[in-house]
Amino acid sequence: VQLQASGGGLVQPGGSLRLSCVASGRTVSSYSMAWFRQASGKGREFVAAIRSSDTTLYAEFAKGRFTISRDKFQTTMYLQMNSLKPEDTADYYCALGEASYLSDVRLARAIEYDFWGQGTQVTVSS
Numbered sequence: 001v002q003l004q005a006s007g008g009g010l011v012q013p014g015g016s017l018r019l020s021c022v023a024s025g026r027t028v029s030s031y032s033m034a035w036f037r038q039a040s041g042k043g044r045e046f047v048a049a050i051r052s053s054d055t056t057l058y059a060e061f062a063k064g065r066f067t068i069s070r071d072k073f074q075t076t077m078y079l080q081m082n083s084l085k086p087e088d089t090a091d092y093y094c095a096l097g098e099a100s101y102l103s104d105v106r107l108a109r110a111i112e113y114d115f116w117g118q119g120t121q122v123t124v125s126s
Contacts, residue, residue, distance in 0.1 A: 001026055001114075002023070002024045003022070003024075003115055004022045004023075004024070004118070005092065005117040006022075007020045009123070011123070012125070012126050014083060015124070016081060016084065019078065019081065021117055022076050024075075028096065031097060032051045033049065033096050034095045035077075035079045035092055036095060039091075044093070047059055048079060049068065050070060057108065065083045066080065067080040067082075068080075089123050089125070090121075091120065093117060094116070094117040096116075
C-alpha cells in the first residue's frame with residue numbers, strides 16, 4: 001500500500017484547507033485510517049481517525065474544526081480543516097492500519113498504523 005498526502009499550503013489564521021490522502025494498492029474502506037501531525041521540534045500528534053465502520057475519533061483540538069472523511073470510491077481520505085490557527089502549523093501525515101478493529105485508545109496511537117504517507121506541510125500565518 002502506498003499513501004500519498006497532498007493539500008497542504010500557507011493559509012491565514014481563520015482560513016481553511018482540505019488535505020487528501022490517496023491510497024494505491026487497495027481500497028481504504030476496510031481499514032482504519034488517520035491523520036497525525038508533527039510540528040517542528042515536537043513529536044507526532046494524533047489529529048483524527050476513521051474506522052471501516054465510518055465511526056470517527058478526533059483529538060480535542062480538532063473537535064468542531066476538523067472533519068475526517070472518505071470518498072465514495074473508497075480510495076481517498078480527507079481532512080477538512082476550518083478555523084485554522086497558527087498552532088495548527090505542522091507536517092500532516094496520513095496512515096492506514098490493517099487491524100480489523102481499533103479501540104479509541106489504539107486509534108490515537110501512531111504505532112497501531114502499518115502504512116504512512118509522506119507529510120504535507122500546513123503553515124498558518126498572517
